[in-house]
Amino acid sequence: MVVNVAGFIASLDGAAPAPELSAPLAGLWWAAKGDWDQAHRIVQDDNGRDAAWVHAYLHRVEGDPGNAGYWYRQAGQVAAKDSLEAEWERIAAALLGSKT
Numbered sequence: 001m002v003v004n005v006a007g008f009i010a011s012l013d014g015a016a017p018a019p020e021l022s023a024p025l026a027g028l029w030w031a032a033k034g035d036w037d038q039a040h041r042i043v044q045d046d047n048g049r050d051a052a053w054v055h056a057y058l059h060r061v062e063g064d065p066g067n068a069g070y071w072y073r074q075a076g077q078v079a080a081k082d083s084l085e086a087e088w089e090r091i092a093a094a095l096l097g098s099k100t
Contacts, residue, residue: 005092024050025095031058032088049075050095056080057087 008025009032011018017029023046030039031054040058043051056071061084072079080087 004096005089008092008096022050022095024048024054025092027051027054027058028088028092028095031061036061053077053091053094057084057091060084060087 008029012029012032017026021029023042027039027043030036030042036058039054043055043058052071052075056068056075056077057080059065059068059071060080062068065079069079080090082090
């Protein structure tokens with residue numbers, strides 16, 4: 001069971017995300033594994049704000065700031081300006097309810 005960011009990062013050694021992860025966390029997991037398409041499929045089918053935040057991140061990874069901006073607004077988040085790595089970790093911490 002993933003309970004914090006360190007555990008979430010450690011889970012990236014696996015072949016698939018833990019089954020108990022929410023769709024937004026599973027999408028973030030696949031993004032970290034470099035599978036943008038799988039991550040996108042997961043979050044685009046979820047209407048929640050957390051999924052919208054991961055969706056925004058994915059379009060930022062893709063290099064599409066206009067589309068990312070739309071999804072940041074849907075998520076109620078300010079568009080990120082820091083590194084992709086820092087944003088990934090910030091989203092993971094927020095979704096896991098922890099700081100580290």
